[in-house]
Amino acid sequence: MSQTPPPRKSFIVRNPSVLYFLAALALFTVFVAVMSEATGTGLISTSFVKTLGKTLCFCLIAIAMDVVWGYCGILSLGHFAFFGIGGYAIGMWLMYARTELIVAQSLAGQVIPPTQQEVTDAIGKQIFGVVGSSDFPAIWMFADSLFMQLAIVVLVPGLLALVFGWLAFRSRVTGVYLSILTQAMTLALALYLFQNDSGLRGNNGLSGLQNIPGFADSGQDVISLVFFLASAAALALGYVVFAWITDSKLGNIIQAIRDDESRVRFLGYHVESYKLFVFTITAIVAGIAGALYYPQAGIINPAEVAPIASIYLAVWVAIGGRGRLYGAVIGAALVSLLSSWFTGGGAPDIDLGFYKIQWVDWWLVLLGVTFALVTLFAPKGIGGLFDKLVRKS
Amino acid sequence: MFGAALEDRHRKLSMIRVLLSLVWLVVTVGLAAAQDLQSVLQTHAEEVASPSRNSVSVVLDDLADLGSPQVSVFLEQWAERNIWQDDATSLFYIGAEDGDAIALTDLDSGEQSTAASDGYTQIRPNGGVRRVIGSALVQFQLTDPDPDRRRSALESIGRRADASQLPLLEASLEGEADPDIRARKVQLINFLIARFGEDTADRVVAIESLSSDTSVEARAVLSQILSTSTDVTDGEPSGNIARVLDSSSDPAAFYSELVEADLAPPLVSPGDIRAALEANIVDGRVGGVPIAQLGTDVLRVQAYAALAADGLVPPLVTQADVAATLSSFTFYEDYDEPDPTITDAARATLDTVETRVGLEQTVDLTLDGLSLASIYFLAAIGLAITFGQMGVINMAHGEFIMMGAYTGYVVQLFVPDYTISLMISLPLAFAVTFGAGVAMERLVIRHLYHRPLETLLATFGISIALQQIAKNIFGTQARPLTSPEWLGGALVISDVIQISYIRIAIFVLAIVFLCLLLFILKRTRLGLEVRAVTQNPGMAASMGINPDRINMMTFGLGSGIAGVAGVGIGLYAQVTSEMGANYIVQSFMTVVVGGVGSVFGTLAGAGLIGFLQKGIEWLNPSNTLAAQTYMILFIILFIQFRPKGIVAPKGRAAAD
């Protein structure tokens, strides 16, 4: 009876799309790097390099969303909260370290050497002066250490997702209920951050994040390119990891859970653990994406975490096509770039004679209607169309 | 003397005005033997033109001395901002502006004239001055035949009571014919006796009579009798002592009071130490410590102590010093009222009153909670139908609320009478959103019944489109939706318990919809069919029910109710394109917490959330945002432990 199964083909052979994707991304990255201001050609402005870098971060969180929703069937409306937490964690270090340099400089001129307390007070006054306070809240206790804050970027979203997911999956909260619950979590986080007393500067959030401490001399053209490259690398890595996960046996079970949770449970799998794993690992990736995004955006504030952002994330993935990673990338890149093109006045107004359609006003209407149409008539999104083309050829 | 004052007064004026005034003064003094109103006003021209609360009494005193009947007329007109000043002559007139012209009335003679309003400036006493003027008018108005004037005099006493009003008020009581005004006068006399009465026994009686009165006014009377001031002594405290304070509870604050009173040496702050050290550097060292080592507090204190020992700086005040100093003093509060019988009576009465107030506050909070719950219920009930009965997640539900509110606004544009427009807007809002709901069901939802989770996505798309369309049509500015006169104001049970009529109306609306919905679902054919389709569409269809039609009707009904809710919400809050988005998350939570598929569940959910929010707000009144955060956290936890909500569905319906 012993029949050895045929040897599995290698991962790459089974998933040629990963290779295509990596090649395309590499080409694109090289192109942007050469065209950027940092290398002297300057055909792509620094602000556009930043926009592209941020778009790559959106693509990264979009593939995470795709894994949790498209593959595992959990419509999480909370992944932007993890994205925001990542941003806040890195922002705390950026603000602290930058202010520390300024304070050290201003205290250096004094006759008597400053005490540690005086230095901390001065930093606190600088950071929290805008919100009428000067004491460091407890959550800033590791802000002076880049290593600790980087750990927080991974740990806090991970732990939050673990605890939240454990509670929710254990109670068999599924489907719509889970969506609403994750949305409530996002809302609670946003409301908490909106409070001035939260210790994260309330509505003002953390700003000036594009100024990287210690790199004051390198211009934004260089910094923006470095972050662009880092975002591209993170996206590439994330893509490979998720492609590998979804391709493995684990991935099969995850997709089986999406298709029929009860059946998988009856087969003896501990469904909750698989869901928890997917929920947590995607939350961590979302946190990393956020930590890369906000130093490029320059400012993070609670409005970024508002529930609507997470719904938009779902919109991107749905338009791009669920259940295929490159679909999520296409959706996120296309919708976010189109969005800034339309609202940035890039799209020409359409004069109907009796009424002039200005895209600043009508872009959201177009997006909303398109989205409803995609949901109705192309549930597989752009990725689905892509599949059809590939199969035909 | 007159000359000197005159000179002083005119120093600031221009030469022309001086000359003019002199001429005018000569004329008036020559013509009229007694001083008239205008001349008194002219001696205080600047103060009359731009009066200030603290200095206006000079004018009022002089006017009172004048005693002419025109004075009260002038004061009234002054407070009403009907006095105008001629820019050229600085004379005052009663004026009524009419376009570019102004009708003037001479203050003394009553002579009428008209002039161009350009050369005149309206005198605008501010609220504080008007209140002082009101007090000055009391003596004239208390016995005025016009009841409105008498009322305004009483209002004035209520706002600014003083001892001199007591005899006036008592004298006016006799001739008072109007029973309401009379009762108010008796009440105010009682308040005034309690505060300013001569006889202790009378005062105690008056004070004790307030024990059942929870009005803000009555409590103010008691509190003012009990007003205290803080004092400190190193001996035994004397006077009518309210309480002795414990200075160890907050040593820093009490010590700083001593420092302020020059009873103790000031504390030396780290900043002071630093400055002292900087000022006393000798050869790179301070008090023997090298500068480079002064980066720690311990060495800084050590260096400072060395300086203090040399007498170069005041000695450091240690914690022990502070404690020792504080223990040698007694801090206490003593009553401004010297008589302990009065203060004891007032204290006992106030305690009784406050117990009642506490009780009434609980009632008021309950009413507020009830009102909030009814608003949540109204916002969520439509959702309970579409979500609960049909399993459709309608993210555009909030936009239906918004559409209802804008319908109300548009109706008001065409129908100026608020009552009639409200009567029109309620059914119209229902019709509009019913139509919108049916259209959405036909065009979108219908295709997604087998993919319920995706209704969330599709309706979200519609929601952002609708919101933006509303913005394009109505703008982002909030639009006014004004409630009719009879819904203005509040039902006042006492000064503590009151609730605005508009909230009562929303509550009634919620009840009506609850009953209506229960009736439709349980007692009509439509309801029967809705329930049938909910439980088993296939079976229902085979029984001759058309599920398509039922789904359409159900969705329309849920949307229509949202529209009516929009009108209600718009009446008490703002109408903006984003108002729906503010309610959508809350509404979903209401439905989920309550238990899907049950009207009573939604009711329970709304009640829980409404009362909970008010409760948390009461615990932390200074931060409403925190209250909302905690509430959502509670809901998240609640759902973990009761995933199906308060009223959990049973049987088949339970399996989604």
Place this chain on the structure above:
Amino acid sequence: MNIITKYSLGVTAAFLIAGSAAAQDCADPIKVGVLHSLSGTMAISETTLKDTMELLIAQQNKAGGLLGCEIEAVVVDPASDWPLFAEKARELLTVSDVDVIFGSWTSVSRKSALPVLEELNGLMFYPVQYEGEESSRNVFYTGAAPNQQAIPATDYFLEELGVEKFALLGTDYVYPRTTNNILEQYLIDAGIPEENIFVNYTPFGHSDWSTIVADVVELGADGSQVGVISTINGDANIGFYKELAAAGISADDIPVVAFSVGEEELSGLDTSDLVGHLAAWNYFQSAESEANDEWVAAWKETMGEERVTNDPMEAHYIGFNMWVNAVEEAGTTDVDAVREAMYGQEFPNLTGGTAVMLPNHHLAKPVLIGEITEDGQFDIISQTEEVPGDAWTDFLPESAVLTSDWKDLGCGMYNTETATCVQLTSNY
């Protein structure tokens, strides 16, 4: 902004305002960046300012342009999205090469654009009242600092209305928080005990005001005169005033002075119940001066009869005219030269009197207190002399020692105690 009015306006993108003056010998026209949100939550307030800038630029072009050149407005839309303010500011300065930017409304949007302005040495005029505690080399603050709005209004409450207990109600964000912190300290210094100050913060767009109004009424239970200082923002005011009116609280019982309620905000309300409540600003449309009559007439002619003018518009009016004069004085639009020429610039403000630009980048402006009237306007009942704007408040111990003087000290955050410049960039 409804469809009809929007239709008559050109929005978005860079476009040219054709004036009547012929642009002679100008290789590039002088470019003025306008960085105001035209969409999103802040559009309602900021679109008005974009229109103001276009009107001002058109007027200036009609009067012969600047340095013989046509002025061109470069309008971008940061869409009420705070990170976009940084992105668009960078675009304006590097891609469009503007000479000056007029823009921003919320503090967070200004703080978002600040690092970019300082990095690229741009110049921005910020027209809205704000919480102070900032002075950037690259920003001129033409709106009110706390001592030009909050403090005089509080003085008015203390002295003129004899208020003894204060309710400081605000929306939970930076401007109310900082303003209330300053006011709390100011009131304590003025002898108001801490327990007589009630502070409450509510979220944006809050609508459930009954409990808070009841709390305020309850403050009067000890017989004190109660006054409300409101830093409630935007829409939330509507529910608040409706609830006040429903509770039958008149301005005589409990006066309310608001710092964020102007003519625009009142147009969304039936003001009959609010008559007598107060607002403090540096400008009201009802101000009586010839310049104001002209300005209001020009505004209504361009925008429609029903449109009102407000305080931030006056700030842009003064700021733009000062900038024009400074450029003419300097003979160039070079940022550093213009900055030098700005100090001491004088321009008549619309309420009579003269605004002066101080070396701390703030204006000296008069403070007006107005009572709301039935027609949604304000009756000006008090007007002070020009008050110099103070970047660092004197009422908080940490910032009392700080001063800003870009002219002589060359520092926006100068510690007078240690006589050192704390930092040259600003504290974003």
